[in-house]
Amino acid sequence: MSKQPGIHVKCSKCACVLEECACCDEPDCEAAICYRCLNLALGQQVPQPAPWS
Amino acid sequence: MSPRAAWRLESLGFSDVYEYVAGKLDWMAAGLPTEGTNAQRPRAGEVARTDVPTSGLLECVGDVRERAQTAGFDAAVVVNEAGVVLGLLRSRELNADPDLPMERAMRPGPSTFRPFVSISEMARYMVEHKLESSPITTSDGRLVGLLLQDDAVRVAGEGG
Numbered sequence: 187m188s189k190q191p192g193i194h195v196k197c198s199k200c201a202c203v204l205e206e207c208a209c210c211d212e213p214d215c216e217a218a219i220c221y222r223c224l225n226l227a228l229g230q231q232v233p234q235p236a237p238w239s
Numbered sequence: 240m241s242p243r244a245a246w247r248l249e250s251l252g253f254s255d256v257y258e259y260v261a262g263k264l265d266w267m268a269a270g271l272p273t274e275g276t277n278a279q280r281p282r283a284g285e286v287a288r289t290d291v292p293t294s295g296l297l298e299c300v301g302d303v304r305e306r307a308q309t310a311g312f313d314a315a316v317v318v319n320e321a322g323v324v325l326g327l328l329r330s331r332e333l334n335a336d337p338d339l340p341m342e343r344a345m346r347p348g349p350s351t352f353r354p355f356v357s358i359s360e361m362a363r364y365m366v367e368h369k370l371e372s373s374p375i376t377t378s379d380g381r382l383v384g385l386l387l388q389d390d391a392v393r394v395a396g397e398g399g
Contacts, residue, residue: 210368228356
């Protein structure tokens with residue numbers, strides 16, 4: 187439990203702000219990636235069409 | 240498969256067709272067989288070590304560390320009675336105070352990966368993120384095994 191409150195990183199793919207990397211759970215990961223982008227990249231999730239607005 | 244795909248197969252003459260409500264990814268995540276080009280490539284679930292030491296929340300770090308070392312691991316996975324992953328101890332956490340209960344020493348809710356992920360993708364991400372090991376689980380969180388970075392890189396290098 188080494189989280190440092192207030193430190194945020196950005197997803198290296200979609201640039202959304204993260205508290206920690208979804209791959210390594212580290213708050214200061216240089217290659218941070220969000221849960222959605224990671225799952226898409228690994229094929230653990232299928233891209234869904236955008237909902238009707 | 241989806242209801243539409245099932246109906247289409249029936250229209251093509253297949254008689255033993257089922258709708259798998261949870262979907263294809265869930266099927267693969269459970270380690271069930273698939274066909275096609277990708278099915279021939281090594282995946283995380285096949286390379287993961289299924290003999291990884293596990294423990295409950297209340298065991299002490301010292302006991303689990305000893306068990307892990309005897310088994311040749313520098314990691315252990317904390318699971319509940321259903322085999323669902325609750326936490327992970329890599330080498331750093333295993334070297335904590337031996338009297339500490341696993342519940343306090345573990346990394347809670349670690350990132351997990353599904354068994355069908357290609358080993359080359361896993362190797363790439365594990366190296367990039369400096370992950371010594373990663374738990375491989377089914378969609379409902381049950382432990383399949385622990386994938387070691389060395390194993391992933393080796394198998395990927397062999398053409399995985």
